[in-house]
Amino acid sequence: MAGGTCCRWFKHPRMRFLLPKEQQCPPLLDLCIRKITQEIEIHKHHTFSALPPDLCQRIFNELVFSSCFLTPASLQAFLDCALQDIYLGEYDGAAVDDAWMEVISSQGSSLLHLDLSGSDVTDHGLTYLKDCKNIISLNFNHCHQISDRGLECISGLTRLESLNIKWCNCIVDVDMKPLSELTNLKILEISFSKVTDFGISFLKGLRKLALLNLEGCHVTAACLDSLAELPSLSNLNLSRCxxxxxxxxxxxxxxxxxxxxxxxxNVTDACLAPLKGDLKCEPHSLSLSTILKRLTKLKSLNLDSCWIEDEGLVHLAGHQQLNCLELSDTGIGSDGLHYLSGLSSLEKLNLSFTMVNDSGLSKLCGLSSLKSLNLDARQVTDTGLASLTSLTGLTELDLFGARITDFGTNYLKCFKNLRLLEICGGELTDDGVKNIKELSSLTCLNLSQNCNLSDTTLELISGLTGLISLNISNSGITNAGLKHLKTLKNLRSLSLESCKVTANDIRKLQSTDLPNLVIFRPQ
Known part of the structure; x- marks a missing residue:
């Protein structure tokens, strides 16, 4: 802010307003809203229905954000207030259950978005939603008491575009049938339910469905027969299936x-061997070549912890449109990286926990579009980092377990756009941080596990005023060095675990100089 003004942003879905620092007078409307929310606790306000809906919405949002005053009793003041958005997901105040549903349903046709994730709402509670005909999105993530009877209640909400029923343990195949009537659905998340291939067959008529999340469901590749009937499907999650x-x-x-x-x-490239007359195909594995066949629009591919080795990457070579590739914890090494060298659109690449070493990293130097690179692997050293200096567009660089020394940090000067940096291999000293302090765009910095760092490190990075997250745990930082953090006014997360710093030390700093700090360890 101009003139060094320090401000604090509070965010909530569909709500964002600014609270200036204490010596400045907040806007009158903000003061009124805060006063009203405080008076709710003593039940001074019995109804807000006469107020404009947008003002009611702001009062409601503030109550949710404060996690203090909203209860089934105080909620009665919002009866018939024409609220558009009710976000009670993971609400930290009173337990959300069926007792809340009468007021929620009274919003009627005005209600567009409802989040009840993590609540105790049951099938009976969902019967109240029948008059909320204009709802666009529903979130029942981790609502363990919702089953087919509850989903039947929402089958009449034909304008629904997004439905989240992840981790709803009661959801089984028969529960999918009511969803077949929600023909405007574009997003459906059913992760970690008991749904099988049979349940997925009820989705064939959802021709507008673009995103389907089936992570952890009991499906097989046979469900693809039903999914092939969905012409708009562009995002599919079948992980852990x-x-x-x-x-x-x-x-x-x-x-x-x-x-x-x-x-x-069990995705693997082993099934390619029979084409060459070498080995027998593994009967319970998915051939990467078969998967990628005709998927010419694929932009993001996640193969985390799959049985992919170097030769399997040859089938990625022709996918010039790929911009995100997840290969973490696979069997690939440096030899396979040359198959990636032509992926000119690639912006994000994860090679953590692979066998990739310094010798192969030079094959990535032509990926000029790369913005995010994860090289969390012990076999990566200063030499490998030197091979990447042409990737000047990087904004995220994860070298968490790599063996980067003070000398290697000299190469970081080439990455002037870095917003996230992690170097936690244990070989840095304060001298190496002298190069990191020049990365003025950093918002997230993790230097944990470097036990030789001292309070001097905090002094060096005190100029990185854009930092939002800082982790220097397991180092030699002491309470005396905390004074150097006073300049980091944007800091929201600070971790100094296993340092000579206590929670009280950090709280004092928070109260006097770091008003935006909301997460800190130790605590």
Whole structure:
């Protein structure tokens, strides 16, 4: 802010307002809203229905944000207030249950967005929603008491575009049938439910469905036969589904896929061997070549913890449109990286916990579009970092476990756009931080596990005023060095675990100089 003014932003879905620092007078409306929320606790206000809906919305949002005053009793003041957005997901105040639903349903046709994730609302509670015909999005994530009877209650909400029923343990195949009537659905998340291939067959008529999250469901590759009937499907998450090779040829029918997550499945390139007359195909694995066949629009591919090795990457070479590739914890090494060298659109690449070493990193130097690179691997050293200096567009660089020394930090000067940097291999001293202090665009910095860092490090980085998150745990930082953090007014998260610093030390700093600090360790 001009003139060094320090301000604090409070955020909530569909709400964002500015609270200036104490010596400045807040806007009159903000003062009124704060006063009203305080008076709610003593039940001074019995109804807000005569107020304009937008003002009611702001009062309601502030109550939710404060996590203090909103209860089934105080909620009665919002009866018939025409609220558009009710976000009670993971609400920290009173337990949200069916007792809240009468007031929620009284918003009627005005209600557009409802988040009840983590609540105790039951099937009976959902019966109240029948008059909320204009709801666009519903979130029931971790609502363990909702089953088919509850989903039948929302089947009449035909304008619904987004539905989240992740981690709803009671959801089984029969519960999918009511969803077949929600023909305007564009987003459906069913992760970690008991739904199988049969349940997915009820989704065939959802022709507008663009995103489907089936992570952890009991589906097989046979569900692809039903998914092939969805012409708008562009984002599919099948991670942790224990998929087998049977039926995987159906992937070629999902021609409009742009995002595909197959992490933690038995995806492998072993099935390519029979084409060369070498080895027998693994019967319970998904062939990468089969999966990628005809998926010419694919922009994001997640193969985290799959059985992919160097030769399997040859099937990625022709996918010039790829901009995000997740290869963490796979069997690839440096030899396979040359297959990636031509992916000119690639912006995000994760090679953590792979066998990639310094010798292969030079093959990535032509990826001029790369913005995010994860090289969390012990075999990466200063030499490998030197090979990457042409990637000047990087904004995120994760070298968490890499063995980067003070000398290696000289190469960081080439990455002037870095916003996130992690170097936690244990080989840095204060001398290395002298190069990091020049990275003025940094907002997130993790230097934990470097035990030789001292209070001098805090002095060196005191000029990185854009920092939002800072972690220097397991180092030699002491209470005496905390004074150097006073300039980091934007800091929201600070971790100094296993340092000679106590929670009280940080609280004092928070109260006097770091008003935006909301997360800190130790605590």
């Amino acid at each position: 224990n998929l087998s090779n049977d039926g995987c040829e159906q992937f070629s029918r999902l021609e409009n896929l742009e995002v595909l997550n197959l992490g933690f499945n």
